Amino acid sequence: MALSLDRDFYDRPTVDVARDLLGASLYRRFADGRTIEAPLVEVEAYTADDPACHAYGGIKPRCEVMFGPPGFSYVYFIYGMYHCLNVVTERQGIPGAVLLRAAAYPGANGPGRLCRTLELDLSYNALDMTDATQPIFIGTTSLKCQSERGEIIGISERIGISKAKERPWRFYVKDNPFVSRIKR
Numbered sequence: 001m002a003l004s005l006d007r008d009f010y011d012r013p014t015v016d017v018a019r020d021l022l023g024a025s026l027y028r029r030f031a032d033g034r035t036i037e038a039p040l041v042e043v044e045a046y047t048a049d050d051p052a053c054h055a056y057g058g059i060k061p062r063c064e065v066m067f068g069p070p071g072f073s074y075v076y077f078i079y080g081m082y083h084c085l086n087v088v089t090e091r092q093g094i095p096g097a098v099l100l101r102a103a104a105y106p107g108a109n110g111p112g113r114l115c116r117t118l119e120l121d122l123s124y125n126a127l128d129m130t131d132a133t134q135p136i137f138i139g140t141t142s143l144k145c146q147s148e149r150g151e152i153i154g155i156s157e158r159i160g161i162s163k164a165k166e167r168p169w170r171f172y173v174k175d176n177p178f179v180s181r182i183k184r
Helices: 014-021 061-067 111-117
Strands: 025-029 034-049 073-078 082-088 097-105 136-139 155-156 170-173
Touching: 014 034, 014 097, 014 170, 025 097, 061 073, 082 111, 097 111, 097 170
Parallel strands: none
Antiparallel strands: 025 034, 025 136, 034 097, 034 170, 073 082, 082 097, 155 170
């Protein structure tokens, strides 16, 4: 079984964590014992000073977990139909999170589809993703490291938002078929 990433990994600047999550895998353990490994291929960073961040302007019940210790899941519901999974970053009291936009797993291209495919909803909010006994955690990959395969990391503005989208805080594996396509 993979080793989960430790709390110190997430207790760093959000943009650094986001970039470094490419090459790790999201693990989903189901009640029946099945486990899925989904290598992360697209992420976006959100910080306290970012108008697109749910924690911008202070603590609210929806995003309270973002103000807690790093390494916890932050799941929210959007557009009345999609759940989105994030992992909390920065030290306790400083909100930040990385949105997991896509994973190299069938049906996991896009943040809403990732959650639907892995059967994640609000009940998975505030789980310690540094604990490999949890039903979801992020860990080292059992697959070959992306950098060893020669894949190139792309950087772009964030997508699917209207505020501060110009920040170059979206990181993705170039030419990976699971990465979201930008609508022009």
